[in-house]
Amino acid sequence: MPGRSRTTGVFAYGAAAGLAVDLLVGDPRRGHPVAAFGRAAAAVENRLHHDHRGWGALHTAVCAGTTVALGTLAARAVRDRPAAAVALTAASVWAVVGGTTLGREARAIGGALAAGDLDVARERLPHLCGRDPHSLDGPAMARAVVESVAENTSDAVVGALFWGAVAGVPGLVGFRAVNTLDAMVGHKSPRHRRFGWASARLDDVAGWPGARLTAALATVAGGDPRGALKAWRADAARHPSPNAGPVEASFAGALGVRLGGTLSYGGRVEHRPVLNGEGRPVEVADIDRAVRLSRRVTGLTLAVCVGGRLIASALKRRNA
Numbered sequence: 001m002p003g004r005s006r007t008t009g010v011f012a013y014g015a016a017a018g019l020a021v022d023l024l025v026g027d028p029r030r031g032h033p034v035a036a037f038g039r040a041a042a043a044v045e046n047r048l049h050h051d052h053r054g055w056g057a058l059h060t061a062v063c064a065g066t067t068v069a070l071g072t073l074a075a076r077a078v079r080d081r082p083a084a085a086v087a088l089t090a091a092s093v094w095a096v097v098g099g100t101t102l103g104r105e106a107r108a109i110g111g112a113l114a115a116g117d118l119d120v121a122r123e124r125l126p127h128l129c130g131r132d133p134h135s136l137d138g139p140a141m142a143r144a145v146v147e148s149v150a151e152n153t154s155d156a157v158v159g160a161l162f163w164g165a166v167a168g169v170p171g172l173v174g175f176r177a178v179n180t181l182d183a184m185v186g187h188k189s190p191r192h193r194r195f196g197w198a199s200a201r202l203d204d205v206a207g208w209p210g211a212r213l214t215a216a217l218a219t220v221a222g223g224d225p226r227g228a229l230k231a232w233r234a235d236a237a238r239h240p241s242p243n244a245g246p247v248e249a250s251f252a253g254a255l256g257v258r259l260g261g262t263l264s265y266g267g268r269v270e271h272r273p274v275l276n277g278e279g280r281p282v283e284v285a286d287i288d289r290a291v292r293l294s295r296r297v298t299g300l301t302l303a304v305c306v307g308g309r310l311i312a313s314a315l316k317r318r319n320a
Contacts, residue, residue, distance in 0.1 A: 033095040235277075
């Protein structure tokens, strides 16, 4: 029983400390653990790549499974030392979340757009999302930034904290591994159309709860809860991504803007449904509003995850 309370405290203090470090320093310019994982996953891909779903599933299992196993071993090594366990959790949270860097990049692009410097904005946009910057004008780039802030709030913050609350350090690093694999091989390029299928599907499953939690908290924390809920219910299912749809729709409604429409990835033009069609077009000032909403969602996520662990621990004690 005391052990359950202790693990809840470890997560609470460790997650809060990790988010604080992220807020203060953001992501390192060099030597980021996620970048190291990406290089290792790319090396495994070079050895295993075949145009076949089975080989892609093996790639996903090796990369994600090894990461979870290492996280499990690290957590077990410090489980009887609370201070070390808090430090490990904090380091893991800092390594896998990216809320501060997300906000910095978004605001940097917003600043360039506000100054009318479209060349600088186009140069920085690939740091935030995979769209073709040269095909976008100023308003389209502002819309792309708001959509990326919404989606990455779920992928880079909320989803990781959710799985950290459920499974501790292995959940934190496992979620980031799956999400990174999807970014690397989950897209529908000729090389990865079959090979990346398993990574894409696993990311859909792992991201499902975090996306719904993000949408719910954006609805609560935004300036228009009724509009956010309406957009979420009406438009989320029309989005091609089962997880980006609820998040982007709720952000659109909360901010009172219109998202979606035509975009271009890797030279491929996509015509996506409009989200919150009653909203106005995105303006540059909405980038900062989206970043502030993302930060409020992050704070609420920590509270919800810690509260959920406390409730689960109390229920276990009652049934013991």
